[in-house]
Amino acid sequence: MSLFRSTLLALTLTGALVAGAGRAAAPDNVPKVDIPYQQFTLPNGLRVVVHTDRKAPIVAVNIWYHVGSKDEPAGRTGFAHLFEHLMFNGSENAPGEFFTPFKAVGATNQNGTTNSDRTNYFENVPTTALDMALWMESDRMGHLLGAIDQKTLDEQRGVVQNEKRQGENQPYGQVWDVLGKAMYPEGHPYRHSTIGSMNDLNAASLEDVKTWFRTWYGPNNAVLVLAGDIDVETAKEKVAKYFGDIPAGPTMPQPKVDVAAHTVDTRSELTDTVPQTRIYRVWNVAEYGQPDLDRLELLARILGGGKSSRLDRRLVHQDKLVDSVSAGVYGAQLSSTFLITANVKQGVDVAQVEAAIDEELKALLKDGPRPDELARARTALLAGWVRGVERIGGFGGKADVLAECTVYTGNPGCFRDSLKTLAEATPAALRATGNAWLGAGKGSHTLVVKPGKRVPLVEDPSVTPAPFKTPAPDPRFKTLPTTVNRKAGPPMPSQFPDLKFPQVQHATLRNGTRVVLAERHDVPVVQLSYEFRGGAAAAAPGLASFAASLLDEGAGDLDALAFADRAEALGAQLATSAGQDSTSAYLSALKQNLAPSLALYADMLRRPRLDPADIERVRGQWIAAIRQEKANPNGLIRRLLPGLVYGQGHPYANPLNGTEASVAAFTRDDLLRWHASALDPRNATLVVVGDTTLKDILPLLEQHFGDWKTEDAGHALPAIPTVAPPARTRVFLVDQPGAVQATLVAARLLPPSTDPATVQYDMANMVIGGDFTARLNMNLREDKHWSYGARSGASGAVGQRLWTATAPVQIDKTGEAMAEMQREIADYASGTRPASAEEVAGMARLMTLTLPGAYETAAAVLNTIASNVLYGRPDDYVFRRKAEIEAMTPAQVNAVAKALDPNGLTWLVVGDLSKTEAPVRALNLGEVTVIDADGKPVVKQ
Incomplete structure (x- = not known):
């Protein structure tokens, strides 16, 4: 139900990248996309933001309460997150699981999350179920306390404690607790993690729970966003009906902004059951809503945000010191985080890696970025925004963007301010911002996690919180007359929207490839997936996946770094992957850059360089990734289970990514033979979904792929034998x-x-x-x-x-x-x-x-069509499947x-x-x- 993030990762999903990608202007090679909205406030203080998007008969309901782990008193850490769980256990007029009525109407993207600064609850519902959703959300806002008893508290306390164990059980899972204490002093609201301590969770009483609710969950401390098949007049009527009679709570002060920037560099180490050393270097930087945070996002992208970033060039390609490195900015209300992470190659001196990181950072701060670096970073960020706003709800969708801006800045359109900062950023401005936050005298903390025994972290003993009495409700706010008979339960719809799936069009290229097109004109993006039969089951263990991963490591006239630069400059995303039964090559292209993006895509498929140096570099990264899989419980299960169930020798028995031994043994000739046989356009299908037409796309596809032939006799598909179940467990x-x-x-x-x-x-x-x-x-x-x-x-x-x-x-x-x-x-x-x-x-x-609501995005349509292709299903399979389910007994x-x-x-x-x-x-x-x-x-x- 809940997405746990520590304070340091509080806004990974919807933070600085979204905030720094607001969109009112853009470079010439990125389309201009906005989120128009209207807003109003009820007499009880509930602020409502409305965005209309009629592409699907669904409405995203997203409510944010301005309370998070930063607001917890000493001795009650983890309380905001615990309460998030409690609010899914029914309310006074809707006892039982909160999910139940939503499941009955086909809600999608339903969840709740807590971070350091806020708690949110969201769901996408069919338009006809909007009344039900608003009734449910308003019932738990205004009528919750009577439904919370000791049994419910104990139950959800246990669930949260297992969520905490699940996080700590992952490799490097202790890092965020350690960094929180290293980066923030005693008493700072961000010092403790969002999920809190076991001691404090155990100490929470039923009266604590009720006091917390009375203090923070009033309508005047919330923002409700409705996005999708809705207009502001309908929203005014329905929101007033369901929320208007809920009394306001107290107006609680927010903690003062306290970046807690360091003045000296510090470091610490810990050991964990991990396969390789990992370096974390962290700075506290400008809070959410500050232009400097947007500029730092650009700087992070240039430093370590892409395959050809400065840290990648130096540490991965040139010096070969690490298997991976990244830099990013994570925004939060009181203080944000600039984070560099590096996975050190086995046998490499950690000090050498730290010195190289420091050299690259200092060089960037001394001279600033080059204009071409800045242009590519800006295009990549804005292209990500264009793709993201296709979704109305869920993590990082349009409703999230509007709610986040409203809660943190009071301005639902703060994303436009961030765009302006991005559009106007210059190398000199980035240099100045970088030095202001990361330069001399701006201390960082370096945490090094080394392989060894995991030592449990010692939790602080729980302390008795200072006496607290809920302040009186804010008298400025008033209620509207009650018009809803809540004893009758939620208003369930009797009618639902029809399933709509884009009409599928067909064509065949000169090379024999079948083309399947579904038009989607919601955002100016075109997605393609070249589907080849065979996959991992048709190759040596790990060969298909390993070879596929090398296709975008340089192609045609471009080496690996130049290829990555070109993709970033176009705002294009390219990837190739192998499943058990098929290999897929993917392109997501901005419509206005479709032709040059297709040229790059064609080179990737037809003319991969497979340079020996790149093969060896990726081989090292691949083997390191296998070791990481083995250290992770879920990764280990993915690797082992197929062999145990299918039996050794079965085409499905091997791990998709191979073994250390199999990957180490692959030669360049193996990869060339795989490419010549596995990527056979004669038995392939090219799925296209997005903002184009058959008339427009076919000439481009013919230009780049029509003459593509393979000299190989063809890719022999393996026979998949039937396995009898074991005689006993x-x-x-x-x-x-x-x-x-x-x-x-x-x-x-x-x-x-x-x-x-x-x-x-x-x-x-x-x-x-x-x-x-x-x-x-x-x-x-x-x-x-x-x-x-x-x-x-x-x-x-x-x-x-x-x-x-x-x-x-x-x-x-x-x-x-x-x-x-x-x-x-x-x-x-x-x-x-x-x-x-x-x-x-x-x-x-x-x-x-x-x-x-399942086919809101082009990617969902593309994946369904690709599945239909693989299994030989008709174009109308989604309708046939629906009818079969409805008739099932x-x-x-x-x-x-x-x-x-x-x-x-x-x-x-x-x-x-x-x-x-x-x-x-x-x-x-x-x-x-x-x-x-x-x-x-x-x-x-």
Whole structure:
């Protein structure tokens, strides 16, 4: 439910990049895109911002409360985030899960998040369900306290504590707690992390909760944004109806801006179970809304924000000291963060890397950026903005941008001020800003995380908060008469918008490539994906993925750095990736730069350089990334599970990214042979979605690809053998010393995506674990609060699909949680607890009513068409699938649910073996084998 970010990463998703990319003017090679809005304020102080966008029959509802972890008193850290969770547990007039009515109407992008400065709640709903959404949001704003009891508090406290464990269980997961204390002095609101301490969470009382609500959650401390299929007059009527009678709360003062800039450089170190040393260098810089923050965003992009940035050129390409390096700015209300991160190559002296970073930074501050660097950085940022504003809601969508500006600056259009700063920025201005915040006398902190034993961080003891009494409500605000009978419950719609999917057009190029086009004219962007059959299953382990990653490392007349410069200058995004059954080459191009972007795209596909030096550089990065995967519980599971379930030798058994040994062995000739055979245009499809027409795009495609031929005889697609389920359950354990969670996965195989019953299997999965409200999550998270979330799902595949049920759980509940998962799956598959008519109907509504909002973006349309191409589905498949779901019966669902027979499950448990092995063996589910990170049995000494 909640997205946790520490203070230092508070606005990673919607912070400085969005704030620094407001759009009223732009360079000539970037289209001008704005977010027009209107606003009004209710008598009770609720501020409302409205943006009209009629492209889809949905409305984004996004409400921000101006309260975050910065407002927590000593002894109550984590309280804002805990309260975010509590507000999803029902209100006085809508008891039960807050999600339930939203699932019934097909809401999408529903979530809540907390950071240092604010708490927000958001969802996209069909236009006909707007009244329901406003009723629900207003009920928890005005009628929450009676629904919060000790049981609810204890339940959500446990969920939050597991969320904290989940974060800490990741590689480098202790960093943000350490940096918060290093960057901010005692008493500063940003010193502690948003998620808080276990001690403080345990100390929170029911009266604390109620005092917090009365203090911060009044309408006069909130901003509501409605974006999409809505106009201001409709918004005025509906918002006044549902929110107007809610009394205002007190007007609480905001903490004073305190950047807490350092005057000297400091450093610290810690050890963690990580595969390589990582350097973090951090400065405190200008707060949100300051022009300097926008200029620093440009500076960060030039320094370390792209593949050809200064730090990449020096540390990755020239000196070969690191596997990756980045620089970024993260904006917040009281103080922002300028952050450089570098993953040091094994065997390289950390001091040498730090010295090189310092040299590049000082050179940039001394002379400022070159005009061409500034132009490229500006274009890249603004192109990202153009793509981002296609979405009305969700993380970083238009509703988020308007709400953020309103809460932090009081001006919903503050993004336009940021654009003006970006458009007018000069090399001299960036030089001056950089020196003001990063130059001499402006201290930073360097944290070095080295491989070693993870030592638990010692939490501060919980202290008793100072006495606090909620101030009186602000008398300036008044209420409107009550017009809603809340006892009648939320107003549920009886009609819903129809599913709309763009008409698909077809053509064929001279080279045999089929072209599929769907026009979308919402934003001036064109997206293309060249889909080639075969993928990783048709190549040596890791070869397809490794070779695909090299295609944009220089092509035609451009070496790797020049290629990256050209893409950035055009505002284009290019990437190639390999899945199990196909390889995809992607281009997102600004419409006005489509022709030169296509030329670059064609070179990438047809004339990759595959220079030996680039191969070796990327090989080192690739092997480092594999080691990082192995250190991450989820990454390790992705690598190991296919081999355990499909069996060694099966085309699907190998990790997509290969192994250290396989990647180390690839030669340039291997890559050239793969390119000549795998990228065969004769058996490929080019999917195009965006702001173009067949008449306009075909001549360009013919120009760049019409004469593309391959001399190879063709890419032989592998036969995908059918795998019989194991005779009995098998359990595999992987040791993760020091882990505070165990990640549990149960897996088995389902029929291919082309199977006639595929949609029935999808529905069967929804009931057991395909949604927040499904059985596994409601058991392990909401009932027992042993986990932050439990899910299940099946990947798409030409061969048998891999179905998994996954739950990260607190490590002292490993055995009990595993038993619960086994029981839930067994009861479902055996028919002891079959899918009920209510469950099937509810999941059917969820799967179908979300469809009108599911295709809001061109990327969603493109991915669906590409999937249809891969599995040989008709153009109208989305409509056929919808009809099949609507007609599905519980009997059909329960018939296919038998395929989840728990007697043939393969279990994989990643956690501290000293705490997981005994309880897992005690379950007697089947043969237990301890394996290492490569899947090999561990022989006990």
